[in-house]
Amino acid sequence: MTEPFIHLRNVRKVYRKGHEEFLAISDATFDVMPGELVSLVGPSGCGKSTLLKILAGLHGHDGGEVRIGSSAHAFDPSRDVGMVFQAPLLLKWRRILDNVLLPAEILGLPMAAARERANGLLALVGLSGFEDKYPYELSGGMQQRAAIARALVHDPKLVLMDEPFGALDALTREKMNLELLRIWKESGKTIVFVTHGISEAVFLGTRVVVLTAGPARMADNFEIVLPYPRTLEMKTQERFGDYTRRIYKLLGME
Amino acid sequence: MDRLNETLPRYALAVLSHIALVVVWYLFVKLGNVPKFVMPSPVETLDALLSPNYGWWANIAVTATEIFGGYFLALAVGVALALAFTWSKVLETFFMPLLISLNMIPKVALGPLIIVWFKYGVLPNTLIAFSIALFPILLTTARGLREIEPELLDLVRGLRGSRWQLFTKIQLPGALPYIFSGMKVAAILAVAGAIVGEFLGSDKGLGYLMLQVQVTLDTPAMFMAVILITMIGVALYGMVLALERLLVVKDARLD
Numbered sequence A: 001m002t003e004p005f006i007h008l009r010n011v012r013k014v015y016r017k018g019h020e021e022f023l024a025i026s027d028a029t030f031d032v033m034p035g036e037l038v039s040l041v042g043p044s045g046c047g048k049s050t051l052l053k054i055l056a057g058l059h060g061h062d063g064g065e066v067r068i069g070s071s072a073h074a075f076d077p078s079r080d081v082g083m084v085f086q087a088p089l090l091l092k093w094r095r096i097l098d099n100v101l102l103p104a105e106i107l108g109l110p111m112a113a114a115r116e117r118a119n120g121l122l123a124l125v126g127l128s129g130f131e132d133k134y135p136y137e138l139s140g141g142m143q144q145r146a147a148i149a150r151a152l153v154h155d156p157k158l159v160l161m162d163e164p165f166g167a168l169d170a171l172t173r174e175k176m177n178l179e180l181l182r183i184w185k186e187s188g189k190t191i192v193f194v195t196h197g198i199s200e201a202v203f204l205g206t207r208v209v210v211l212t213a214g215p216a217r218m219a220d221n222f223e224i225v226l227p228y229p230r231t232l233e234m235k236t237q238e239r240f241g242d243y244t245r246r247i248y249k250l251l252g253m254e
Numbered sequence B: 001m002d003r004l005n006e007t008l009p010r011y012a013l014a015v016l017s018h019i020a021l022v023v024v025w026y027l028f029v030k031l032g033n034v035p036k037f038v039m040p041s042p043v044e045t046l047d048a049l050l051s052p053n054y055g056w057w058a059n060i061a062v063t064a065t066e067i068f069g070g071y072f073l074a075l076a077v078g079v080a081l082a083l084a085f086t087w088s089k090v091l092e093t094f095f096m097p098l099l100i101s102l103n104m105i106p107k108v109a110l111g112p113l114i115i116v117w118f119k120y121g122v123l124p125n126t127l128i129a130f131s132i133a134l135f136p137i138l139l140t141t142a143r144g145l146r147e148i149e150p151e152l153l154d155l156v157r158g159l160r161g162s163r164w165q166l167f168t169k170i171q172l173p174g175a176l177p178y179i180f181s182g183m184k185v186a187a188i189l190a191v192a193g194a195i196v197g198e199f200l201g202s203d204k205g206l207g208y209l210m211l212q213v214q215v216t217l218d219t220p221a222m223f224m225a226v227i228l229i230t231m232i233g234v235a236l237y238g239m240v241l242a243l244e245r246l247l248v249v250k251d252a253r254l255d
């Protein structure tokens, strides 16, 4: 049995503002294996983004245990996290290639090698030929691809995605799902993927973690036993429906 | 080639509208038999430019010095103060409310005081232009430096980026469109400030000249002075626009 890459036990998070305290996460407990793509779902405001910020080392936690990395996979939070948000957050004044290079610049990586890597990543996300464009010259979906390339440029071990396709139209979103699976397979990253899309969560994940309404507790955590490469056709399968119904029920939607 | 096709007719139309205005002006004066001391024709106005009595060049030099001097002083001080505020929270919370109050002073009303303090001449008029141009630059720059998406901040902080990296890679380039938007407003105000200064008290400049010739109802010279003041303003404004085109990506420009 391999060691988990992310190990969370009874994680609590309290936001403090002056004397006021606000419990954002009451008990998050789950493991993520190296190379897994875990979908994280839960009602709005339950603390998913907060949990990602804890994983990224941006916030501390107020109880429980957070362990990232293992003896086989050492983890340095500054270099080993890539982040993708709902908005692409590209810098308007930088060309796509220079946007992708931003993390490498900040980390002070050797730029010649980083540039080569960025070009390879742009090819991986299907943006070859757009290196010299400005963000406004790209569609929303293409901008999000660039944001994914940016999250990978410093070769992080962990990629945190917070509703990355939430702002895209349904068709683009399905396409991006397939692309993400391909990128994930080719890059071998561990991914934690927050989404409101229940079918998206099942379609992508090796595992789905379901949180309760805030302050988040564990509602469920189960493996998705569907083979990769996943195809859109699988969405019509009996088992796929079982998984989505299970989540809907947990979220009190049924 | 595409660019040329796009931009050429636009420039042509801009020139055309200016010519049209002069033609309308000419027709209005001619057909309406408007007396010269009420409104001179374009030809009579141009005639005034050819007369050596007015010392046009010297006056243009003085007024332009006041406008450009006050403007660039305001730009330097405004941007420097805004930068200082983003680096020191204490400085900002101490000075920003004060500056917002000071901004409420009608700067023109300071004119008589400034002239008492500095005598009349180029310096006080430059300072009046400066005081009126400073605030839009300072306030928009400060705002632009403050405006940064929280998730972008997370991204940089996640990579343990330094304060300096955040500033040079994100804050400053992000603030540039705001700085230019302030600079455009300030350009208009600086022209007004310098002329008001010359009206209040001075012994040279185009504003001063206007008061001189007003006494003799020399309207053509007054018209010519107004046109020249406007042209100085247009030159300043055009310079700012050109610089903006050079430095700010199309999509990021504010207006």
Ligand SMILES: Nc1ncnc2c1ncn2[C@@H]1O[C@H](COP(=O)(O)OP(=O)(O)OP(=O)(O)O)[C@@H](O)[C@H]1O
Residues within 6 Å of the ligand: A015, A016, A022, A024, A042, A043, A044, A045, A046, A047, A048, A049, A050, A051, A214
């Ligand atoms: N910096 C903060 N300070 C105080 N409270 C916060 C802070 N960030 C988030 N919260 C609160 O913590 C709770 C969880 O927020 P979080 O953003 O993690 O939810 P979420 O699950 O990501 O929601 P959504 O699905 O809408 O994005 C919310 O009630 C929110 O108001």
Ligand SMILES: [Mg+2]
Residues within 6 Å of the ligand: A048, A049, A050, A162
């Ligand atoms: Mg969120």
